[in-house]
Every structure is written in C-alpha cells, then in structure tokens.
Amino acid sequence: MLDLKFIRENPQIVKEAVKNKKESVDIDKILELDNKRRSLITKVEQLKAERNKVSEEIALKKQAKQDATADITHMRDVGGEIALMDAQLRSTEEELNSRMLWVPNIPHASVPVGDSEEDNVTIKEWGKIPQFNFTPLPHWELGEKFGMINLSAAVKIAGSGFYLLRGLGARLQRALISYMLDTHTADGFTEIIPPYLANTETMTGTGQLPKLAEDMYQLKDENLYLIPTAEVPVTNLHRDEILREDQLPLYYVAHTPCFRREAGAAGKDTRGLIRVHQFDKVEMVKIVHPDKSYEEHETLLQQAEKIVQGLKIPYRVRLLCTADLSFAGTKCYDIEIWSAGLNKYLEISSVSNFESFQARRMNTRFRDKDKKVHFVHTLNGSGLALARLISAILENNQTEYGTILIPEVIRPYLGNIAEITKSGQEK
Numbered sequence: 444m445l446d447l448k449f450i451r452e453n454p455q456i457v458k459e460a461v462k463n464k465k466e467s468v469d470i471d472k473i474l475e476l477d478n479k480r481r482s483l484i485t486k487v488e489q490l491k492a493e494r495n496k497v498s499e500e501i502a503l504k505k506q507a508k509q510d511a512t513a514d515i516t517h518m519r520d521v522g523g524e525i526a527l528m529d530a531q532l533r534s535t536e537e538e539l540n541s542r543m544l545w546v547p548n549i550p551h552a553s554v555p556v557g558d559s560e561e562d563n564v565t566i567k568e569w570g571k572i573p574q575f576n577f578t579p580l581p582h583w584e585l586g587e588k589f590g591m592i593n594l595s596a597a598v599k600i601a602g603s604g605f606y607l608l609r610g611l612g613a614r615l616q617r618a619l620i621s622y623m624l625d626t627h628t629a630d631g632f633t634e635i636i637p638p639y640l641a642n643t644e645t646m647t648g649t650g651q652l653p654k655l656a657e658d659m660y661q662l663k664d665e666n667l668y669l670i671p672t673a674e675v676p677v678t679n680l681h682r683d684e685i686l687r688e689d690q691l692p693l694y695y696v697a698h699t700p701c702f703r704r705e706a707g708a709a710g711k712d713t714r715g716l717i718r719v720h721q722f723d724k725v726e727m728v729k730i731v732h733p734d735k736s737y738e739e740h741e742t743l744l745q746q747a748e749k750i751v752q753g754l755k756i757p758y759r760v761r762l763l764c765t766a767d768l769s770f771a772g773t774k775c776y777d778i779e780i781w782s783a784g785l786n787k788y789l790e791i792s793s794v795s796n797f798e799s800f801q802a803r804r805m806n807t808r809f810r811d812k813d814k815k816v817h818f819v820h821t822l823n824g825s826g827l828a829l830a831r832l833i834s835a836i837l838e839n840n841q842t843e844y845g846t847i848l849i850p851e852v853i854r855p856y857l858g859n860i861a862e863i864t865k866s867g868q869e870k
Contacts, residue, residue, distance in 0.1 A: 444803040460549045463765035468545045476539040483532045548800040551774040557764025570757030581784030582834035583715035604720040618856035623725040632696035637676035640667045645679045648805035650771035658705045669702035673726035674823040682805040692731040716830035723829040729822040736820040740796040743824045747792045753852045757781040784838035794824035
C-alpha cells in the first residue's frame with residue numbers, strides 16, 4: 444500500500460505508475476475521498492469542541508440556577524449532527540481504504556517502461572545451452588518412461604493441472620528441497636515451516652487480496668485460503684509488530700506447497716509440470732532496513748542464482764519491465780532456466796523488492812536509535828520452484844544412451860546415485 448500523503452503530493456507519479464503497470468484504479472476518486480474525509484474530520488472536531496464548551500456552560504448555568512433549556516436543545520441537535528457526520532466519516536474511510544488496496548506499487552527508476560514481457564531486458568546469461576546428437580525428449584515423456592512422473596494418475600485423483608511424482612521422481616524432489624534449504628540456511632536464513640493456509644488479513648498483507656482473489660483457492664465458508672507461495676505466511680510473521688533496528692535484517696526460508704487457480708489460463712505450456720495448480724517451492728524472504736533494500740535485492744538474486752549454478756543448468760536473468768512487474772513489486776528480476784525438451788527458457792524464480800508497500804499493509808515497522816518508527820522493506824525470491832526445475836534436470840541431462848545424469852550436488856541426497864538407466868534403475 445502506498446502512503447496516502449505520497450499520493451496526495453504526487454498524483455501524477457502515481458497515475459503514471461498505474462498506467463505503466465496496466466492497472467485500472469481511479470486516483471482522482473481517491474483524492475476526492477481523501478479531501479472529503481479530511482473535511483469531515485475538521486467539521487466533526489469543531490462540533491465536538493463546541494459541544495464540550497457548551498456543556499461546561501450548561502453545567503455553570505445549572506449551578507447558578509439559570510435556565511439552560513435552549514442550550515440543552517441545541518446540544519441535542521449538535522449531537523445528532525455529530526452522529527450523522529461520524530457515520531459519513533466511517534463510510535468515506537471504508538471506501539477510501541478499499542480503493543487504496545487497489546493502487547499498485549511505484550516501479551523503481553531503474554525499471555524499463557514496457558507494454559509486455561517482450562520488453563523485459565536480459566542482463567545476464569550463464570552456462571552453455573546443451574547440444575544433442577539426437578532429438579531430446581520433453582520431461583513428461585521422460586518422466587513416464589523412467590517411472591518418475593504419472594500424469595494420468597494425477598488427473599484421475601484431482602483433475603487437469605496436477606501431477607504425481609513417484610519413485611525416483613519423488614526422491615529427486617525431496618533431494619532438491621534438502622539441497623536448497625541447506626544452501627540457504629548456510630547463507631544465514633532461518634528455516635520456517637509455516638501454515639499452508641492463510642487468513643484474509645495475511646493474504647491482504649502481502650498484496651494477494653483483493654487484487655488476485657480469483658487466482659486463490661478459498662475454503663468454503665471459512666476465512667482461509669490455500670497459500671500461493673511461502674512468501675505470504677512468512678512475510679506476515681511480523682505483521683503489526685515494531686521491531687528493533689538491531690534485529691534487521693531478518694532472513695527466512697521455507698519449503699511449502701503452492702496452490703494457484705491460474706494454471707493453464709494463458710492457454711500455453713499446459714503439458715507436464717510447466718503450468719500447474721499445485722507445486723512445491725523453496726522461498727526466501729528478507730525483512731530489511733530501507734537503506735539496505737536494493738543492496739539486499741542484488742544479494743538475494745545471487746543467492747537464488749547459486750542454486751541454479753550448483754545444478755549446472757543454463758539460465759538467464761531478466762529485469763522485468765513495468766507491464767510485467769507484479770502489482771506489489773517495485774523491481775523484479777526473473778531467473779529463467781533452459782528447457783531442452785521445449786527448446787526455450789522457463790521462469791524458475793522471481794526475485795522482488797517491494798520496498799515499504801507490503802509493510803504498510805501489514806503495519807510492520809522498526810524503531811531506530813532516535814526512537815523514531817519507520818516501515819521496513821520486504822523482499823522475496825524463489826530458491827527455487829520445483830516443478831519446472833525437475834523438468835529441466837530431466838530434459839537437460841538426458842543422454843544418447845537413454846539414461847539421465849543426476850547433478851553432482853544432489854547425489855549425496857540420493858544415496859550417491861549418478862545416473863538413471865533406461866529401466867528406471869539407479870547406477
């Protein structure tokens with residue numbers, strides 16, 4: 444959430460951000476409601492001051508045995524007017540607060556202005572795209588062939604947009620999770636196992652609600668949603684808290700399942716594990732001092748890259764343009780890994796800085812050495828999403844001999860398996 448004072452003093456900057464992010468919110472209406480709210484507050488305060496003054500005069504008249512009937516009648520009228528204005532004020536504030544939740548964050552000055560993902564800027568490429576002397580198979584064929592993925596069983600159990608891992612497929616995911624958590628905790632992150640359900644306040648705090656309500660799974664007749672990412676519960680750990688300055692920065696990492704309705708909504712990449720309703724992810728969250736925000740953002744990107752580099756998967760880093768930037772984000776890097784089976788790059792991690800946008804919604808602050816209170820800055824990055832990572836490992840490491848090589852860094856988590864053979868046996 445933006446500071447209302449900032450909107451009031453910089454309406455054109457906010458309108459430009461709304462335009463560049465392809466959002467739709469009436470900033471003039473917000474300013475109109477803000478003016479109405481402030482006017483009502485002034486009038487109510489004046490009436491209450493008058494009521495207090497006249498009440499004292501009535502008390503003095505009664506003590507002096509004087510007639511105060513006219514004053515009492517007037518005060519009843521004033522009381523009714525105050526009640527009416529208080530109701531108008533509550534209604535105005537409710538509408539204003541509701542509209543404020545739809546105002547997007549302001550893109551950072553370094554973010555390129557663009558109309559689509561085609562305007563994102565590649566700032567780094569790492570690794571060599573694998574070359575094959577045969578036609579590489581997509582991961583859904585490899586997964587079925589080696590008995591690691593069973594898509595038909597998942598459809599039978601839950602429907603389209605779900606997948607089932609079995610045998611070495613399940614073990615591979617568990618190994619990757621352990622590798623990522625061990626790597627991130629060694630970098631100073633505290634591991635969290637949060638609830639996989641979150642209430643409305645929590646979902647609103649990180650910006651999923653109300654903007655992304657249709658993409659969320661809500662429990663019927665309950666104020667609970669299945670989380671779309673660990674970012675939601677972990678970032679909300681310090682909602683409505685005032686931290687000490689010396690507690691910052693706070694680094695957290697969590698592995699959770701993620702649930703999203705929008706799988707397949709784009710009408711592409713719907714086969715296999717690429718676009719699904721449920722997947723697992725390891726997520727990093729940082730809660731930091733505003734002065735360190737962008738330095739921490741670059742470090743967070745490097746920490747996500749470390750995982751991809753360890754697995755020796757070719758990737759590129761893209762700086763998102765304004766139109767591709769999330770509602771809550773002020774700057775975001777996407778890490779995209781190479782998929783040999785699809786012959787294209789796939790997003791595997793978004794590393795985002797939200798500045799104080801989420802902190803204002805969550806009311807998460809810190810007190811500095813001068814006892815002044817400020818909003819923290821929040822950041823998060825996938826480290827990494829599992830479904831696409833598994834697909835890339837299978838596709839990029841297939842051999843002409845009909846086997847799949849296991850990346851060296853996760854072999855210790857798999858009993859030192861180096862290769863999966865045609866029959867699905869371990870070597």
